[in-house]
Amino acid sequence: MNKKRFFKYKNLSLLILLFLTACIENAPMDSLSPAGPYARQIDDLFWLTFWIAVGVFFIVQGALIFSVFYFRDMPGKPEPKQIHGNNILELTWTIIPILILAAIAVPTVRTIFDLAREPEGALKIEVIGHQWWFEYKYPDYGITTANVLVIPADTPVRLEMWSNDVLHNYWVPKLNGKRYLVPGQKTYLNLQADSPDEFWAQCGEYCGLSHSKMRGRVLSLNQKDFENWVNNQKLNANKDLAEGSLAEEGQQVYLNAGCTQCHVINGVWDVQGDRIAPNLTHFANRNVFAGAALKNNKENLTKWLANPAEIKPGTFMPNLELTEKEIEALIAYLGTLK
Ligand code: HEC
Ligand SMILES: [Cu+2]
Incomplete structure (x- = not known):
């Protein structure tokens, strides 16, 4: 096949592929x-x-x-009637x-x-x-x-x-x-x-x-699960973390690294008024984060905390130059926010 024809067919197949994406089941x-x-x-x-x-x-x-x-x-044939x-x-x-x-x-x-x-x-x-x-x-x-x-x-x-x-x-x-x-x-x-x-x-x-x-x-x-969810959401975050645990260390990082300027965790750092960032009180209950752009798991959180703008260009969450150890501790802490 010569080059020109190949490209013609490639474009055509791409177009067909694009149309086929509309047929995906359970999209x-x-x-x-x-x-x-x-x-x-x-x-x-x-x-x-x-x-x-x-x-x-x-x-x-x-x-x-x-x-x-x-x-x-x-x-x-004569001209048809106009x-x-x-x-x-x-x-x-x-x-x-x-x-x-x-x-x-x-x-x-x-x-x-x-x-x-x-x-x-x-x-x-x-x-x-x-x-x-x-x-x-x-x-x-x-x-x-x-x-x-x-x-x-x-x-x-x-x-x-x-x-x-x-x-x-x-x-x-x-x-x-x-x-x-x-x-x-x-x-x-x-x-x-x-x-x-x-x-x-x-x-x-x-x-x-x-x-x-x-x-x-x-x-x-369903109604019952929803009521349970509501009752859990009303609770403050657990403050009593095991002494010397990684999660407790993470809470210290959270309180000292500037996170509280923008985020709220009810019962841990109570502030009145609005904040510019997602409320993290029950963060571990959510299966996605950062505008549902990412699944809530350790790998993604590590990437996010290391450099948020790499994942979401322009995001208002700054790169706080956290160390690997701090990130690990933070993730352990975020995991307790059920
Ligand atoms: C200057 C404000 C600011 C600071 C400081 C900040 N964040 Fe954020 N954070 C944001 C914003 C804004 C978002 C939402 C970004 C988005 O989804 O586009 C966010 C999102 C997050 C999320 C995802 C939440 C969700 O439900 O989507 C986590 C987790 C998080 N930040 C943790 C931290 C931690 C831990 C620190 C401290 C080390 C911190 N942030 C410091 C502004 C901030
Ligand atoms: Cu928008």
């Missing part, structure tokens, strides 16, 4: 497999519109192909699309209003966007957490959202559409998951260097 960001009533409402509307569009496509293309063949020029300026035809193909659009508008507007309404008996959770992670507050329980939004399954949740810095956008494809997080203004979004499961979230608005790493998880738990 976590698939908005076509809704897992709750709000996402399902959107999905229903999508399919209704889609099938109407498919109908229009085949009728229009059919008429086009028919005309091309039926009226094609042939020896001895219909330019035919009032009845012009009116027909203007009125039919108007009727189709009007028919689609009714369920569309109804869905928009349905999705915006505050559901009865909803759990209220605040979502605050930061460059580049999501913070969650439960005003009814006095809980502050980050990255993993924990909700009760089969229960409506009302998110009240804003941004701490620039525009962000909260998107959990399997649970609802996108909604902006705006500095100085509140926006609202309803979520509900049918059953206990884990969902992926992503910031949907370009918000700076590490926008692509501003992700999240939504964990829906």
